[in-house]
Amino acid sequence: MSDRPTGEFGLIEWIRARRPRLGPDRGVLGDVGDDCATVRFDGSTAIVTTDMLMDGRHFVLERDGPEAVGNKAMGVNLSDVAAMCGLPRFAFVAVALPRRDAEAIGRGLDEGLRRMADRFGVAIVGGDTNAWDGPLVVSVTLLGEPHPLGSPSRAGAKVGDAVFVTGPLGGGLLRGRHLRPEPRIREARAIRPIMNPTAMIDLSDGLSSDLGHVLDESGGLGAALDEAAIPIHPDALAATAADGSPPLLHALNDGEDFELCFTASPEAAARVVAGVTLHRVGEIVAEPGIRLRGDDGRMTPVERRGFDHFRAS
Amino acid sequence: MSDRPTGEFGLIEWIRARRPRLGPDRGVLGDVGDDCATVRFDGSTAIVTTDMLMDGRHFVLERDGPEAVGNKAMGVNLSDVAAMCGLPRFAFVAVALPRRDAEAIGRGLDEGLRRMADRFGVAIVGGDTNAWDGPLVVSVTLLGEPHPLGSPSRAGAKVGDAVFVTGPLGGGLLRGRHLRPEPRIREARAIRPIMNPTAMIDLSDGLSSDLGHVLDESGGLGAALDEAAIPIHPDALAATAADGSPPLLHALNDGEDFELCFTASPEAAARVVAGVTLHRVGEIVAEPGIRLRGDDGRMTPVERRGFDHFRAS
Numbered sequence: 001m002s003d004r005p006t007g008e009f010g011l012i013e014w015i016r017a018r019r020p021r022l023g024p025d026r027g028v029l030g031d032v033g034d035d036c037a038t039v040r041f042d043g044s045t046a047i048v049t050t051d052m053l054m055d056g057r058h059f060v061l062e063r064d065g066p067e068a069v070g071n072k073a074m075g076v077n078l079s080d081v082a083a084m085c086g087l088p089r090f091a092f093v094a095v096a097l098p099r100r101d102a103e104a105i106g107r108g109l110d111e112g113l114r115r116m117a118d119r120f121g122v123a124i125v126g127g128d129t130n131a132w133d134g135p136l137v138v139s140v141t142l143l144g145e146p147h148p149l150g151s152p153s154r155a156g157a158k159v160g161d162a163v164f165v166t167g168p169l170g171g172g173l174l175r176g177r178h179l180r181p182e183p184r185i186r187e188a189r190a191i192r193p194i195m196n197p198t199a200m201i202d203l204s205d206g207l208s209s210d211l212g213h214v215l216d217e218s219g220g221l222g223a224a225l226d227e228a229a230i231p232i233h234p235d236a237l238a239a240t241a242a243d244g245s246p247p248l249l250h251a252l253n254d255g256e257d258f259e260l261c262f263t264a265s266p267e268a269a270a271r272v273v274a275g276v277t278l279h280r281v282g283e284i285v286a287e288p289g290i291r292l293r294g295d296d297g298r299m300t301p302v303e304r305r306g307f308d309h310f311r312a313s
Numbered sequence: 314m315s316d317r318p319t320g321e322f323g324l325i326e327w328i329r330a331r332r333p334r335l336g337p338d339r340g341v342l343g344d345v346g347d348d349c350a351t352v353r354f355d356g357s358t359a360i361v362t363t364d365m366l367m368d369g370r371h372f373v374l375e376r377d378g379p380e381a382v383g384n385k386a387m388g389v390n391l392s393d394v395a396a397m398c399g400l401p402r403f404a405f406v407a408v409a410l411p412r413r414d415a416e417a418i419g420r421g422l423d424e425g426l427r428r429m430a431d432r433f434g435v436a437i438v439g440g441d442t443n444a445w446d447g448p449l450v451v452s453v454t455l456l457g458e459p460h461p462l463g464s465p466s467r468a469g470a471k472v473g474d475a476v477f478v479t480g481p482l483g484g485g486l487l488r489g490r491h492l493r494p495e496p497r498i499r500e501a502r503a504i505r506p507i508m509n510p511t512a513m514i515d516l517s518d519g520l521s522s523d524l525g526h527v528l529d530e531s532g533g534l535g536a537a538l539d540e541a542a543i544p545i546h547p548d549a550l551a552a553t554a555a556d557g558s559p560p561l562l563h564a565l566n567d568g569e570d571f572e573l574c575f576t577a578s579p580e581a582a583a584r585v586v587a588g589v590t591l592h593r594v595g596e597i598v599a600e601p602g603i604r605l606r607g608d609d610g611r612m613t614p615v616e617r618r619g620f621d622h623f624r625a626s
Contacts, residue, residue: 011419012442026436027402037439039403042458044357050441050454052407057445089340090352094365094452106324123339126350128363128452129325132370139407139441139452141363145355 033154033217035083035202038146047144047151049080055135059179061098066105068179069138070112076204077142078120078183079258083202085147085192088120088185093127096137105136113140120185147192152200152262157218161198161284162269163225167259167277169207170236170250177235178256187276188260194273200262206255208290212304214263215288222289224299225282233257248292253305346467346530348396348515351459360457360464362393368448372492374411379418381492382451383425389517390455391433391496392571396515398460398505401433401498405454406440415444422451433498460505465513465575470531474511474597475582476538480572480590482520483549483563490548491569500589501573507586513575519568521603525617527576528601535602537612538595546570561605566618 022028029045030038036047051073055061059069074091081088093113097105106129117124122142166187172178184202191197199214207230215221227248236250263284282293290302335341342358343351349360364386368374372382387404394401406426410418419442430437435455479500485491497515504510512527520543528534540561549563576597595606603615 011416014420015423015442022436022438028436028438037403037405039436039438039456041359041402041456042357044355046354046359046456048403048405048439048454048456050405050407050439050452052409052441052443052450052452054409054443054445054447054450056447057409057443089354090350090361092350092361092363092454094363094454096365096367096370096450103324107327110328123335123341123352125335125341125352126361126363128365129328130365130367130370132367134367134369134447134450137365137367137409137447137450139363139365141361141405141407141454143352143354143359143361143456 030151030153033213034151035080036086036144038151045146047081047084047086047146048141049077050139050141051076051080052137052139054137061105061136064176064179066108067112069136070109071116072179072181073138073140074113074116075181075183075258077140078116078185079181079202079204081142081144082184082188083200083260084151085188085200086144086151087189088122088142088144090143091117091122091124092141093124094139095127095129096134097129097131098136099131099133102131109138120183147189149192152197154199154201154214155217157199157214157221157263157284159221159284159286160266161263162266162280163211163223163261163263163282163284164278164280165203165207165231165259165261167257168231168233169203169257169259170233170247170254171239172235172254172256174235174239174242181258183258184260190273190276191262194271195264195268197262197264200260203257203259203261204255206253206305207261208252208302208304211261211290214261215290220288222285222287222291223282224285224291224293227292227294229279229281231279252302343464343466346526347464348393349399349457351464358459360394360397360399360459361454362390363452363454364389364393365450365452367450374418374449377489377492379421380425382449383422384429385492385494386451386453387426387429388494388496388571390453391429391498392494392515392517394455394457395497395501396513396573397464398501398513399457399464400502401435401455401457403456404430404435404437406437407452408440408442409447409450410442410444411449412444412446418449433496460502462505465510467512467514467527468530470512470527470534470576470597472534472597472599473579474576475579475593476524476536476574476576476595476597478516478520478544478572478574478592478594480570481544481546482516482570482572483546483560483567484552485548485567485569487548487552487555494571496571497573503586503589504575507584508577508581510575510577513573516570516572516574517568519566519618520574521565521615521617524574524603527574528603533601535598535600535604536595537598537604537606540605540607542592542594544592565615
C-alpha cells in the first residue's frame with residue numbers, strides 16, 4: 001500500500017518530483033506544466049512541445065487514413081504553441097510505420113503533416129523513419145519562438161479575471177473534428193498584446209479538465225461559468241442525439257476541441273480583438289472548483305472529468 | 314510498376330524530394346542527411362535530433378527492462394549530437410507505455426533517461442506521457458548547441474583524407490552493448506578544433522553502411538580500409554563463436570556501436586588529440602565503393618550492408 005497518487009497523473013508527478021530542480025541557471029524558463037517548455041541558450045529563447053499519437057488511442061488508421069493522422073499530429077502540436085502565443089518554426093517527426101504497408105502509410109502521413117506545416121509556415125527539418133510489426137505511432141516535436149511580450153503560463157489566473165474560449169465546444173470526437181484541429185496561432189498572437197492573458201491553455205482534454213489545470217496551477221482557485229454563455233458546437237448536439245447526455249455536458253467535458261481557454265483582467269476583458277471570435281464564459285473566483293451559474297442564478301458544481309490516459313480504454 | 318526506389322530509403326528520398334526547398338531563408342542550415350538538423354532563429358543556431366525506439370525493434374522490454382531502454386533512448390540521441398561535435402542541452406521525451414504496467418515501466422524508463430541525461434548535463438524539460446494497448450515506444454528529441462567552429466557534415470570527405478573511428482567495432486547486439494552506448498560527446502569536442510574533420514557520422518547502422526553514407530553524400534567517393542587497422546571489439550569475437558562469420562565482418566557490418574567515424578586531411582590526421590583513442594583505418598579514394606586492403610596489399614570489395622528497417626524482421 002502506498003499513498004502516492006497513481007495512474008497517469010501520479011506517474012507524471014513522480015517524474016517531476018525526481019527531476020533536478022530546473023531553473024534559469026540551467027536555461028529552463030517558464031512553468032513545468034505549460035503547453036510548451038521554454039528554454040534559453042546562446043542568447044535566444046525557444047519554446048518546444050512534443051506530442052505523440054498512437055493508432056487506436058488518438059486516431060484509427062483504418063478508418064481515418066494516414067493523411068488525417070498527419071494533419072492531426074502536426075495540428076495538436078501547433079495548438080500547444082498557440083497556447084503560448086508563440087510562432088511555430090521547425091518540426092521534427094519520428095514515426096513507427098506498420099511494416100506491411102509502410103510506404104503507402106508513410107507517404108499519406110507526410111502529405112498530411114506537410115500540408116498543415118505549410119499552412120502555418122513551419123519547416124519540417126528532421127525526423128526518424130522506422131517500420132515495425134506494431135501499430136502506427138507518430139511523434140512530432142515543434143520548436144517555436146515565444147511572443148516578444150512573453151508567454152502566458154497556466155499559473156497566472158487571478159480572482160476576478162474573466163474566462164474566455166475561442167470557439168464552440170463539444171462532440172469533437174463524434175464526426176472526426178478532432179482530426180482537423182484549427183490551431184489558434186493567429187488568434188493567440190492577436191489576443192496577446194491587447195488582452196494580456198493572465199493564463200492560457202489549449203482545450204485538448206475538455207474545458208472542465210483543462211480549466212481545472214489552470215485553476216490548480218494558479219494556486220487552487222475556482223471558476224464560475226455562465227451556463228448560457230458556453231458556446232455549444234453542433235457536434236455536441238449530434239453527440240446528445242447519440243448518447244442522450246445534455247449538450248452542455250459535452251461542451252464541458254468532451255476533449256479535442258483545440259480551442260484556446262484563457263483568463264484576463266476585468267479591464268482587459270472589455271477590449272475588442274479585431275477579427276477574433278471570443279466567448280466570455282465566466283470568471284475566476286476564490287472558492288476552488290468549477291460551478292455553473294444557471295439563468296436563475298443557481299450555482300451547480302461541475303464534476304471535473306480528469307481524463308486519465310492510463311485508465312481509458 | 315514504378316521505377317521509384319522502394320523500402321525505407323525510397324520513402325525517405327520521396328519525402329525529401331517533396332519538401333519545399335529549405336535553406337537559410339527559412340532558417341535551415343546544414344545538410345538534410347546530417348545526424349542533426351541545424352536551425353537558426355532569433356539570432357541563435359540550434360542543432361536538433363530525434364530518435365524513436367520501439368519494443369522488438371531496438372530493444373526487448375521483457376529481456377532488457379525499462380531502465381536500459383531509457384538509457385539507450387537518451388544515448389542514441391546524444392550520439393547524434395556527438396557526430397555534430399555539438400553540446401547537448403535539452404531533451405523532450407514522448408512515450409507510449411503499455412497500459413497493463415504503465416507506471417512501473419514509466420518509472421524505470423525515466424530512471425534510465427535521467428541517469429544518462431545527468432551524465433551529459435542535459436535537462437529533460439518536456440514530454441508527453443501516454444498509455445495504450447500496444448508495445449513500449451519512446452521518442453527522444455534532443456536540442457543542442459553547435460560547436461563554435463561549426464558542425465562537420467556527412468558530405469565533406471575529400472580524396473586523400475584519412476578515415477578514423479573512435480573505438481572497437483562489432484557484436485554490439487550480442488551481449489547488450491547496444492543498450493549502453495557511450496556517446497562520444499567529449500571526444501568529438503576534443504577532435505573538432507585539432508583535426509577539423511571534413512565529415513563525421515556516428516556508427517549506428519555499421520561501418521560499411523554509415524561510411525557508405527559519407528561516401529555517397531560526399532559526391533560518390535570510395536574508401537580503402539586497412540584490414541589490420543580495423544579495431545575488433547571482443548563482442549565481435551563472441552559473435553563469431555556464435556555464428557561462424559569472421560570477426561572482421563562483424564566489425565564492418567554490425568550496427569549499434571555508437572562510435573564516431575570521421576575523415577580528416579592528411580596533415581590534420583597526423584595530429585594527436587590528448588586523451589582520445591583514435592584508430593586510423595584507411596583513406597578516401599576517388600573510385601566509388603569500400604575496399605579492404607589485406608596484409609599482402611590485395612584489395613577486396615566490401616559488400617555494403619545497407620540496413621533497411623522496412624525489410625528487417
